[in-house]
Amino acid sequence: MTIKYHTLGCKVNAIETDRLRRDLAALGFDQVAMDDPAEVIVINTCSVTKQSDLKSARLIRSALRQDAIVIAMGCYVPQDLNDQVLVIPNQDKHRAAQLISDHVGILDRSGSILSEGERTRSFVKVQDGCNNFCSYCIIPYLRGRERSLSQADILREVDRALANGQREIVLSGINLSSYGNDTDTDLIELVEIIAQREGIDRIRLGSLEQVIITPDFLQRLKNIDAFCPHFHLSLQSGSSGVLKRMNRHYTPEEFLDKIDLIRSTWSDATITTDIIVGFSGETKEEFQETIDFVRRARFHKVHVFPYSKRQGTRAALLKDLPGDVKKDRARQMRQITEAIQAELLDEWIGQAVEILTEESYGYTRHYLPVYYDDELEPNQLVMMKITGRKELSLHGLPILQNH
Ligand code: SF4
Known part of the structure; x- marks a missing residue:
C-alpha cells in the first residue's frame, strides 16, 4: 500500500508525522515521492491562523481529487468532509497508525497490508x-x-x-x-x-x-x-467533576482501585494512560486533582493531550479554555509524568529482560523500549541486561554475548 504525507505547521506536527511514518512503514506501508500517486494520503493539518486553515482545507480537497484514501490529523478539522476523510482527533494521535491501518484494512478488501512488511x-x-x-x-x-x-x-x-x-x-x-x-x-x-x-x-x-x-x-x-503485562488504561482526567462532564463512568478512586488490583497481581506490571488537559471548564483545582492523581498512580507513561474541540460532539457546545492555558497545563503535566516515567525506568537498571528485536531497539514484555549498540537480527527474542537509561528509553547489552 503506497502512502505520502503532507505536514503543515509546528514542530510537534513534524515529529508526529515522523513517528507515524515509522509506525506505518513497520505495518507495510511504502512511502512514495510527493509527485507520485499514492493510495493513501495523510495530511497533518494546522489551524494556527486562518491562512493555515485554508491551506489545510486546500490540501485535503486536492488529495480527494487524487482518488486516494485521505486521512486528516492535526488541529484543523474539516467540517463538511467527514464521510470522505478519516479524521483523527488530536486525542487519538498516539494511535494514529492503528486507526489508519484499521481504516485502510476495512477499505482494502484483500487485507494485503497485514501480510506485508518486515514486522x-x-x-x-x-x-x-x-x-x-x-x-x-x-x-x-x-x-x-x-x-x-x-x-x-x-x-x-x-x-x-x-x-x-x-x-x-x-x-x-x-x-x-x-x-x-x-x-x-x-x-x-x-x-x-x-x-x-x-x-x-x-x-x-x-x-x-x-x-x-x-x-x-x-x-x-x-x-x-x-x-x-502491560496495561494501557484510558484515564483522561483524575478529577471526578471533569470525568462527569466527559461522560466517563468512573470515579478517580475506582480507577485507583483497578491500578492496585493490577499491581497486586504483577508487582512490576506496566501501566500507561492517556490524559486530556484543559477540557472545557477544567478549573485550576480540577487540574490539580489530576496532578495529585498521577502522583499517586505512578504511570509508566502518560500520553498528554491538550483538549481540542471536535465539532459534532457534545463537548463542542461547551465553552473552551484559552489556548495558552491548555498549552501550559499540558507542559506541566508532561513534566511531572515524565519525571515519574524516568524514575520507574531506573528501577529496571541492572535487571535481565527479554526483548523482541527491531532495528537497534526492541521492546520488553512490559513494553519498555530498550536500545542496543550490537548488531542483532530483527525479530529475535534476546535476553538483555539493562545497563542504563537515556532520557525515556533504556539501554541494554545482550546477555549471551557478554556473559
Ligand atoms: S467514546 Fe470514549 S470510549 Fe468510545 S472511542 Fe471515544 S474516547 Fe474511547
Whole structure:
C-alpha cells in the first residue's frame, strides 16, 4: 500500500508525522515521492491562523481529487468532509497508525497490508465501534456502534501473522474492552483461545477501559505464559467533576482501585494512560486533582493531550479554555509524568529482560523500549541486561554475548 504525507505547521506536527511514518512503514506501508500517486494520503493539518486553515482545507480537497484514501490529523478539522476523510482527533494521535491501518484494512478488501512488511508484531483488529459516547469524542459517530469480529476471522488473522513470522500479537479495537458484548463472549476468553495457537510468543492488549479490570480477568491473564503485562488504561482526567462532564463512568478512586488490583497481581506490571488537559471548564483545582492523581498512580507513561474541540460532539457546545492555558497545563503535566516515567525506568537498571528485536531497539514484555549498540537480527527474542537509561528509553547489552 503506497502512502505520502503532507505536514503543515509546528514542530510537534513534524515529529508526529515522523513517528507515524515509522509506525506505518513497520505495518507495510511504502512511502512514495510527493509527485507520485499514492493510495493513501495523510495530511497533518494546522489551524494556527486562518491562512493555515485554508491551506489545510486546500490540501485535503486536492488529495480527494487524487482518488486516494485521505486521512486528516492535526488541529484543523474539516467540517463538511467527514464521510470522505478519516479524521483523527488530536486525542487519538498516539494511535494514529492503528486507526489508519484499521481504516485502510476495512477499505482494502484483500487485507494485503497485514501480510506485508518486515514486522515483529501484528495488530489484529478484533472489534470496531463504540457505544460510550464520551462527550469529547467523535468516534461513536464516525465508526458506529460496537461490533465484534467473529472468532473465526480473528483466528485466521492471528494464524496469518504467525505464519508470516510475527511473534507478537496485539489485540486492538476502538473499544477493545467491549469485545464480545454483542456475540456472547468476552475478551479474556478470546485471549485464552489465541494463547493456544502454535508458535505464539507474545500477546498484548491494546487500550482498555477500567471496567474490564476484575480479579478474574487478571488472574486468567496471569495464567497465560505469552501474555505481556502491560496495561494501557484510558484515564483522561483524575478529577471526578471533569470525568462527569466527559461522560466517563468512573470515579478517580475506582480507577485507583483497578491500578492496585493490577499491581497486586504483577508487582512490576506496566501501566500507561492517556490524559486530556484543559477540557472545557477544567478549573485550576480540577487540574490539580489530576496532578495529585498521577502522583499517586505512578504511570509508566502518560500520553498528554491538550483538549481540542471536535465539532459534532457534545463537548463542542461547551465553552473552551484559552489556548495558552491548555498549552501550559499540558507542559506541566508532561513534566511531572515524565519525571515519574524516568524514575520507574531506573528501577529496571541492572535487571535481565527479554526483548523482541527491531532495528537497534526492541521492546520488553512490559513494553519498555530498550536500545542496543550490537548488531542483532530483527525479530529475535534476546535476553538483555539493562545497563542504563537515556532520557525515556533504556539501554541494554545482550546477555549471551557478554556473559
Ligand atoms: S470510549 Fe470514549 S474516547 Fe474511547 S472511542 Fe468510545 S467514546 Fe471515544
